Structure formats: structure tokens, C-alpha cells
Amino acid sequence: MISLSRSDNSLLARWWWTIDRWNLLQIFILASIGIIMIWAVSPSAVDRYSEINDSYHFLKKHIGFLSIGTLIMLFLSFLSVKGIRRIGLLGFLSSLVLLFCVMFFGENINGSTRWLDIGFNIQPSEFMKPFFVIITALLLSQKSRTIENFPKWINYGHLSLILLMVVLFLLFRQPDFGMAVLVILMWFGQHFLVGLSFRWVLALISALTTVMLLGYYFVDYVKTRIDSFLSSGNQGEYQLSLALKAYENGSILENLFGKGPGKGTIKKQIPDAHTDFIFPVIAEEFGAIICFFIIIIFTCIIVRGFWRVINFSNLFQLLSAGGLLMLFGIQVLINISVTLGLIPTTGMTLPFISYGGSSLISTFICMGMMLALTRKN
Amino acid sequence: MLENASTNYDSIKIDGANKSAIEVCKQRIIAVSVIFFVVTVLISIKLFYVSSSGSVIKTEIINDQLPIVRGKILDRNDKILAVSLPSYSLHMNGTKVRKPIILLAKLSKIIPTIDKSKILKKINDQKKFIYIARQLTPKVAEEVHLLGEPSLDFDIESLRLYPLEKETGYLLGYMGFDDKPHAGVERSFDEKLKQGKDVKLTLDSRLQSIVYDKLKDGFIEFNAKAAVGIIMDVTNGEILAAVSIPDFNPNLRSQHKSGNSNNRVTMSNYEMGSIFKSFTIASGLNENLINLDSRFDASKPYEVKGKIVTDFHPKNRILSLKEVFVYSSNIGSAMIAMQLGMEKQNHYLIALGLNKTIDSGIKEINAPLFPEVVSEADIVSRSYGYHISVNPLQVIAALAATVNGGKYIEPFVVDDPIYKKRPSVQVFKPEVSNIMRYLYRSVVSDGGTASKINIKEYKIGGKTGTASPVENGQYNTEKNIVSFISFLPINDPKYAIFILLDNPNPHKKPQATAGWTAVPIARDIVREMAPVVGEPGLNFNMTKNINKEAILQ
Numbered sequence: 005m006i007s008l009s010r011s012d013n014s015l016l017a018r019w020w021w022t023i024d025r026w027n028l029l030q031i032f033i034l035a036s037i038g039i040i041m042i043w044a045v046s047p048s049a050v051d052r053y054s055e056i057n058d059s060y061h062f063l064k065k066h067i068g069f070l071s072i073g074t075l076i077m078l079f080l081s082f083l084s085v086k087g088i089r090r091i092g093l094l095g096f097l098s099s100l101v102l103l104f105c106v107m108f109f110g111e112n113i114n115g116s117t118r119w120l121d122i123g124f125n126i127q128p129s130e131f132m133k134p135f136f137v138i139i140t141a142l143l144l145s146q147k148s149r150t151i152e153n154f155p156k157w158i159n160y161g162h163l164s165l166i167l168l169m170v171v172l173f174l175l176f177r178q179p180d181f182g183m184a185v186l187v188i189l190m191w192f193g194q195h196f197l198v199g200l201s202f203r204w205v206l207a208l209i210s211a212l213t214t215v216m217l218l219g220y221y222f223v224d225y226v227k228t229r230i231d232s233f234l235s236s237g238n239q240g241e242y243q244l245s246l247a248l249k250a251y252e253n254g255s256i257l258e259n260l261f262g263k264g265p266g267k268g269t270i271k272k273q274i275p276d277a278h279t280d281f282i283f284p285v286i287a288e289e290f291g292a293i294i295c296f297f298i299i300i301i302f303t304c305i306i307v308r309g310f311w312r313v314i315n316f317s318n319l320f321q322l323l324s325a326g327g328l329l330m331l332f333g334i335q336v337l338i339n340i341s342v343t344l345g346l347i348p349t350t351g352m353t354l355p356f357i358s359y360g361g362s363s364l365i366s367t368f369i370c371m372g373m374m375l376a377l378t379r380k381n
Numbered sequence: 382m383l384e385n386a387s388t389n390y391d392s393i394k395i396d397g398a399n400k401s402a403i404e405v406c407k408q409r410i411i412a413v414s415v416i417f418f419v420v421t422v423l424i425s426i427k428l429f430y431v432s433s434s435g436s437v438i439k440t441e442i443i444n445d446q447l448p449i450v451r452g453k454i455l456d457r458n459d460k461i462l463a464v465s466l467p468s469y470s471l472h473m474n475g476t477k478v479r480k481p482i483i484l485l486a487k488l489s490k491i492i493p494t495i496d497k498s499k500i501l502k503k504i505n506d507q508k509k510f511i512y513i514a515r516q517l518t519p520k521v522a523e524e525v526h527l528l529g530e531p532s533l534d535f536d537i538e539s540l541r542l543y544p545l546e547k548e549t550g551y552l553l554g555y556m557g558f559d560d561k562p563h564a565g566v567e568r569s570f571d572e573k574l575k576q577g578k579d580v581k582l583t584l585d586s587r588l589q590s591i592v593y594d595k596l597k598d599g600f601i602e603f604n605a606k607a608a609v610g611i612i613m614d615v616t617n618g619e620i621l622a623a624v625s626i627p628d629f630n631p632n633l634r635s636q637h638k639s640g641n642s643n644n645r646v647t648m649s650n651y652e653m654g655s656i657f658k659s660f661t662i663a664s665g666l667n668e669n670l671i672n673l674d675s676r677f678d679a680s681k682p683y684e685v686k687g688k689i690v691t692d693f694h695p696k697n698r699i700l701s702l703k704e705v706f707v708y709s710s711n712i713g714s715a716m717i718a719m720q721l722g723m724e725k726q727n728h729y730l731i732a733l734g735l736n737k738t739i740d741s742g743i744k745e746i747n748a749p750l751f752p753e754v755v756s757e758a759d760i761v762s763r764s765y766g767y768h769i770s771v772n773p774l775q776v777i778a779a780l781a782a783t784v785n786g787g788k789y790i791e792p793f794v795v796d797d798p799i800y801k802k803r804p805s806v807q808v809f810k811p812e813v814s815n816i817m818r819y820l821y822r823s824v825v826s827d828g829g830t831a832s833k834i835n836i837k838e839y840k841i842g843g844k845t846g847t848a849s850p851v852e853n854g855q856y857n858t859e860k861n862i863v864s865f866i867s868f869l870p871i872n873d874p875k876y877a878i879f880i881l882l883d884n885p886n887p888h889k890k891p892q893a894t895a896g897w898t899a900v901p902i903a904r905d906i907v908r909e910m911a912p913v914v915g916e917p918g919l920n921f922n923m924t925k926n927i928n929k930e931a932i933l934q
Binding site for chain 2: 048051052053193196197198199248251252254255269271272273275287292295296299302303306307310311313314317318319322323326330333337340341344346
């Protein structure tokens with residue numbers, strides 16, 4: 005890489021000098037932390053699955069997904085803004101098709117139908133997320149324009165709303181409320197970027213409340229989670245009490261660097277230690293101080309991304325890169341908030357760190373497109 | 382197609398609008414960054430708060446909020462006789478088990494006693510509640526807990542432990558599966574123990590162990606049906622040891638059934654036989670009816686209203702008062718009782734607490750059988766320990782009054798003011814005690830029935846009793862209830878040691894009388910207990926207190 009000079013005009017050299025190398029580095033740091041964490045958690049997670057016997061099953065798969073994800077990210081980061089538009093459209097349409105397939109052929113796991121078995125299980129809604137952000141950005145950047153061969157009163161903004169409804173319909177069918185809430189947040193977030201008035205912000209809040217209420221009254225698992233969250237404060241759930249215990253075990257006042265790698269005990273008890281609840285496990289084994297370090301890296305990626313984005317004058321670029329960064333940031337905040345008992349359990353993974361093929365690759369897609377969109381002109 | 386839209390259509394018209402939209406968008410992105418940053422800081426504060434030990438409400442995984450821990454039972458030297466430890470019972474939901482073989486292998490490494498095949502069968506039957514083990518210590522429970530197995534769960538129990546096991550079984554009672562006290566001090570002091578307060582006994586666990594060991598040896602050697610051994614402090618009524626055999630181990634729940642009703646220290650009624658001659662003589666002395674110079678004609682059987690009284694060891698001559706006691710003459714005893722009369726005899730037996738249910742701190746107690754005296758024959762029977770059935774605890778207290786200066790003190794096992802502050806009753810004049818000490822000593826030293834305890838290290842006095850039990854309304858002369866009371870040191874008694882054997886059936890010894898059975902047990906106890914309690918046996922001065930001349934002047 006050092007041999008690449010600024011005057012070099014090759015594709016690789018242009019990529020190297022235009023890409024956000026700091027964010028690329030930070031992404032690799034996060035991915036490396038993820039490997040170490042899954043390494044520590046894998047054996048105890050394997051114990052929960054009777055059909056798996058290899059202690060490092062999850063670690064091996066995680067490294068596999070990381071490699072695939074990294075390649076996808078690097079590939080996407082080479083694309084131009086135009087290329088991102090095309091891949092966004094393509095990706096969104098393919099994931100819509102897959103989501104329809106889930107409706108009919110999906111794998112039912114734990115009461116919801118989110119997965120598609122194509123030799124291995126994939127979760128199409130994860131892939132849909134980043135592409136939906138691109139599509140929404142695309143439509144919103146043309147917001148007030150009418151569409152050819154369509155009635156005059158329908159513009160691209162309306163089309164974006166229709167797509168949102170389709171996506172929400174598919175998510176509710178699964179059902180996957182955490183993802184639905186995330187998609188709604190993203191959609192309104194991007195509307196906010198494009199100049200949504202405060203009336204609409206209020207509408208967003210009421211819409212989210214309605215969704216929550218609908219979920220509460222019509223979907224049992226949402227009701228259970230919210231009930232347990234409300235009934236006994238943030239100590240209600242078993243998982244959560246374990247998570248808080250884990251944070252305490254990694255106390256910055258007593259155990260600066262935690263109990264030591266592999267020495268944590270809470271990971272043996274939390275069912276989702278390798279996925280949604282990996283953050284407290286990190287705290288217990290490596291110390292809460294490492295958690296702060298991770299939060300700082302996440303923050304740096306996002307703030308740095310935003311800072312680069314505002315130098316561009318292309319509305320689509322602003323909306324899509326901003327949207328992808330918001331998607332990334334909201335996932336981080338929701339995941340950590342859940343483990344801290346600030347909000348009800350949603351089933352959201354910690355980007356780059358949690359185990360989970362679809363969500364990991366989705367994160368790489370998200371960051372790959374973000375890197376492409378934040379390349380210097 | 383879409384990307385061309387911005388360039389091909391009305392590009393100039395929307396340029397201005399687009400420009401302002403871009404500016405708005407940039408401002409909004411900055412706003413979003415700020416919001417994001419603020420939320421991140423808030424979450425970090427929460428993370429700091431949660432991860433700082435002590436600032437978060439403790440969320441214990443195994444709930445250690447035990448109810449009040451039951452109080453301990455302590456002996457007089459604060460040695461623990463009963464203690465409660467938190468314990469856990471472990472159960473399994475068979476429907477949630479994913480890898481039963483692996484799980485059971487892990488479990489049996491921690492709890493080796495589990496029956497793997499039995500549990501496996503229940504898992505295969507998809508039982509929702511399977512008991513794996515009970516009364517696990519916190520350490521073992523924690524190890525099991527760290528398996529992180531979702532199908533396992535704990536209940537908190539309290540494990541009551543009795544370090545002296547069988548030795549204190551009856552006295553302390555036990556806690557049932559329902560965590561309710563059954564028998565003993567556990568039951569009588571349940572209210573106090575429940576509040577977490579300790580209960581201190583008058584018991585000396587060292588003496589308890591000695592009595593238990595020696596009594597058990599004798600119980601086996603003499604092939605008895607049952608045995609009782611008690612040590613009491615004659616100066617204050619404190620029970621220092623109380624053992625009943627057959628015994629049971631309160632730590633083993635399987636033995637609890639036998640723990641309810643067999644404490645012969647209090648839950649028994651025996652006609653004690655010759656030991657009662659002590660009361661007869663002490664009463665006679667107290668009434669000045671007799672003295673050491675009195676003589677009794679035992680040359681022939683004594684007849685009272687058709688009842689013929691004979692001696693077990695007939696001397697067929699005139700006996701002195703000392704000889705009546707040493708040779709345990711029924712004739713002499715009957716003669717004193719006839720002088721005493723029914724009223725006086727009753728008065729003394731009642732004053733010695735032999736007609737009532739005594740309150741010692743043990744609720745399991747049999748009331749004595751104190752039938753009305755209707756004839757002179759009954760008076761005579763009573764004078765040597767028939768026609769009245771009492772339990773060992775009340776008889777040792779009554780006997781203590783004959784040597785401790787004449788005070789009757791109700792015995793007790795719990796070191797509590799309600800017992801300690803009970804007034805004693807002056808039954809006999811103090812001088813009576815002096816003569817009685819001399820008589821008790823003579824039984825041991827002058828070739829009486831208790832000569833086996835005539836050891837040179839310690840000066841002991843005592844009296845044996847051998848009685849035939851009533852079976853089916855008749856005396857079964859084939860069987861014996863043998864008993865022996867001894868006092869240490871006899872010149873100024875501090876300890877009363879009472880031994881009772883129910884139907885000893887010795888293989889080798891020629892006789893199943895007290896002298897051959899109960900007396901050697903008492904001797905062995907004295908030999909071991911005297912050094913423990915610091916009894917200066919060798920400094921004993923026989924002439925100091927038991928001076929016949931001084932008494933007779």
C-alpha cells in the first residue's frame with residue numbers, strides 16, 4: 005500500500021487515496037475485538053446446542069462471515085455513487101423477493117418466521133436494511149418530482165411511503181417488531197435530514213407509539229417483553245439481571261480489566277451471550293473499560309462519517325451516507341441500551357462484534373456503501 | 382433511470398430548491414450528530430454507573446435473601462450443638478433438558494450421589510419437576526449454578542446440623558422436612574430460635590459425650606433393652622448430661638421417626654426399687670424417728686397386714702441403720718415407713734416432686750404414676766420403690782435433695798432465667814444430708830451393692846436399685862429395671878450421676894443386678910469425667926464432713 009503514490013492513477017491507488025482510511029482501520033479494530041469476544045464466548049454457547057460438538061464452532065463460522073463480509077465491504081467501497089445507486093436498487097429488489105419467499109417458505113424459529121433455509125439460514129430482512137436506506141435516499145432526493153406514466157399527484161416521496169408500507173407489512177408478517185421499529189426510525193430519520201418539519205417529527209413519535217401499542221395488544225411476545233420491562237423496572241428480566249451482574253463483575257473500580265479472557269461466568273447463563281448480549285460479557289471478561297473503548301470507536305466511526313458527509317453537495321450522497329451512519333449508530337445504541345436495561349429487549353445485534361451471519365454481512369454492506377459514499381471526489 | 386432524473390428534467394428550476402435542501406440536510410446531519418453524541422454520552426454514564434460496584438442494586442442470581450436463620454443451640458461452654466446453614470434443593474425441568482447425558486455427567490461430577498439412570502428415565506418421560514438433590518451446601522449449589530443449565534433450578538432450604546449427632550439426639554430434637562421442630566429443645570424453644578436467637582443449655586457437651594460413650598458400651602455389653610444416663614449439678618439443678626439409648630441421629634432424616642417418643646430420660650415411668658430407700662431413710666431422719674443408732678430386726682420376714690416383706694440379701698439378724706441401707710434391707714425400710722405413716726410419706730414424696738410433671742425445658746415428658754395409698758401394704762411397697770412410677774429426670778432431682786443440704790431443686794436443661802430463678806424447697810434439714818452422705822459412702826466402701834465403684838482416686842457414694850417391671854399387670858421377676866445413683870465427691874457433692882438399665886440381660890456376668898451392670902458404667906463415667914470437670918479427687922478428706930461421732934455427738 006505504501007508504494008501507492010498520489011499520482012498513481014490505478015483503480016487501487018485512487019481507492020486508497022480517496023477512501024476514509026481512519027474509518028476503515030476502526031472497522032478492522034472492531035472486527036478484531038469481535039473475533040476475540042466470540043473466541044471467549046463460543047465454547048459456552050456451543051453447550052446450548054445439542055447438535056454442535058465443536059467448541060469453536062461459532063468462532064470458526066464468525067471468522068468465515070467476517071472474511072466474506074470484509075470482501076463484500078471492500079468491493080462495495082470501490083463503487084462510485086452511481087454504482088451505489090444501482091447496487092442499492094438491485095439489493096433492495098432482491099431482498100424484497102427474499103422477504104416474500106420468507107412469507108411462504110420461511111423457517112419458523114422461536115415463534116417467528118424470519119429465516120430462509122438455502123443450505124444455511126439467512127435473514128433477508130437484515131440485508132434489506134442498508135438497501136432500503138439507499139432506496140429511501142434515492143427517492144427522497146427526488147422527493148417532490150412526479151413519476152412518469154403515473155398520476156400527477158403521486159411523487160417520489162409517496163413512492164417511498166408505499167415502499168415503507170410494503171416493508172413494514174412483510175416485517176409484521178414475520179413478525180419482527182424490533183426491525184420494524186428500526187426501519188421506521190430510519191425512514192423518518194432520513195425524512196428529518198431532508199427537512200421534515202416538526203409536525204412530522206410529532207407524527208413520527210405518535211406513529212411509533214401506535215406501532216408499540218398495536219404490538220403490545222396484538223402480539224404476545226411484544227406484550228411479554230414490555231410487561232417484564234415495565235413491571236419490575238430494569239431488573240425484571242432474568243437475562244437483564246445477569247447482564248447487570250456481568251457489568252458489575254467488570255467494574256472499573258474493582259476489576260479494571262475484568263475477570264480475564266474466558267473466565268467470565270455470566271456468559272454461561274445468558275442465553276444470547278454470543279449475539280445480543282455480548283456487550284456485558286465483554287465487560288465481565290475484559291473490563292467495562294474495554295466497553296468504553298468500543299463505544300468510543302463506534303462514536304468515532306459515526307461522527308467521522310458525518311463529518312466527511314457534510315462536505316458533499318449531492319443530496320443523494322448526503323441522505324444515503326447519513327442514513328447508513330444513522331442505521332449503524334441506532335443499532336449500536338439500541339443494543340447497548342437493551343443490555344443496560346434502558347429499553348425493552350429487541351433482539352438487535354452489536355455491529356461487528358455479535359455473532360450472526362446475516363447481521364454481520366449486513367453491517368459490512370452498510371459500511372462498504374458508507375465508505376464508497378464518503379470517498380473524496 | 383432514476384439517476385438521470387436530476388440532470389435531465391427541469392434542472393435549472395429545481396437547482397435553487399435543491400441547494401437549500403442540501404443546506405438543510407447538512408444542518409440536520411449536524412443536529413443528528415449532536416443528538417447521537419448526547420445519547421452516547423448518556424448511555425456511557427449509565428454504563429459507568431452500572432459497572433461501578435455497589436452503585437447498582439445487587440442482583441443476586443441465587444437469591445440469598447434467606448429468611449431469618451434459625452438460632453443456634455449452644456452448650457454451657459458455647460459449643461455448638463445445633464446450627465442452621467443455608468442449603469439448596471436442586472430440581473430439573475425434564476422438558477428443557479437438551480443434552481441429558483452430558484448434563485448428568487457434569488452434575489454427577491459435582492454431586493456424586495445422584496442416581497443418573499433414575500433421573501435419565503424421568504427426563505425421557507419429560508417430567509417437568511425432577512428432584513435432583515436436597516440440602517446442597519452453598520458452594521455446591523454455586524458450582525451447579527455455574528453450569529448455566531436452563532433446566533435446573535434451586536429452592537432455598539435450611540439445613541439443620543447437629544454436630545454431636547446421636548449423643549444429643551433426643552435432648553435437642555430435630556427439624557422435620559416441613560422445617561417445623563419436632564421434640565426436644567428445638568420444639569420447646571421454637572419461638573426464640575425462630576427469631577434467630579441462640580438458646581444456651583446447661584448441658585456440658587464433654588460430659589454428654591462421656592456419658593453417651595460409656596452408656597452405649599454398657600448397653601451393648603449387658604444386652605439391655607434401653608439405658609438412661611444423667612448427670613446433674615446437685616447444687617443448682619442444672620442438667621449437665623442426659624442420654625437415652627436406643628438413640629437416633631437427628632442429622633439423618635430416615636431416623637427421625639424414632640426420635641419422637643423414645644426419650645427415656647423424661648418419657649418413661651419406672652418403679653425404681655431400692656433407690657427409694659434413700660427417701661424413706663432421709664424422711665425418717667428428718668422426722669427424728671430414726672438415727673444411726675437405730676436397730677431393725679431383720680432376723681425374720683416382716684409382716685404387715687398380710688403382706689410379707691423379705692430381703693433380697695437376707696442377713697437374718699438385727700441390722701443397724703447403716704446396714705439397712707448398705708444391704709438394702711426391705712424389712713428395715715418397711716419398718717421405717719410404718720413409723721413414718723402414710724401422711725408423712727406422702728408429704729415427703731410430694732415435696733421431692735415425685736408426683737408432678739416437672740418442667741425442665743423438655744416438653745416430651747410422662748407424668749409419674751402416683752397411685753393413692755389405700756393400705757399399709759402400699760406404704761411398705763413405696764418405701765422401697767414400688768407402687769410409684771417416675772421418670773429418671775425427676776428421680777435424680779429428688780435424690781439430689783438427700784445430699785445437697787436438703788433442698789429440692791427442679792432440674793432443667795436450658796440456661797434461662799425462667800428455670801434458674803425458680804425457688805428451691807427445703808425438704809430436709811441440712812444435717813440429714815450429712816448422715817445420708819455417710820450412708821451413701823458406706824454402700825460403696827463397706828462391701829455394699831455398689832462396691833465396684835470403690836476406686837481409690839475418687840470418693841464416691843451411691844445407692845443401687847433393682848426392680849422387676851410390671852408386665853400385663855404382674856411383676857415379671859425374670860426381668861429387671863436396674864438403677865444406680867452416685868454422688869461425686871461424696872463429702873461435698875457437686876455431681877449426681879444416675880444410670881438406669883432397662884432389662885439388662887448379660888451374657889457373662891452372673892447377675893443382672895445394678896451392682897454388676899449400672900455401677901461399672903457409673904465408675905467408667907466418673908473416671909473420665911472427673912479430670913474434665915477438674916474434680917480434685919485425691920485431696921478428699923473423709924473425716925471432714927462425714928464424721929459419725931460428730932453427727933451423733
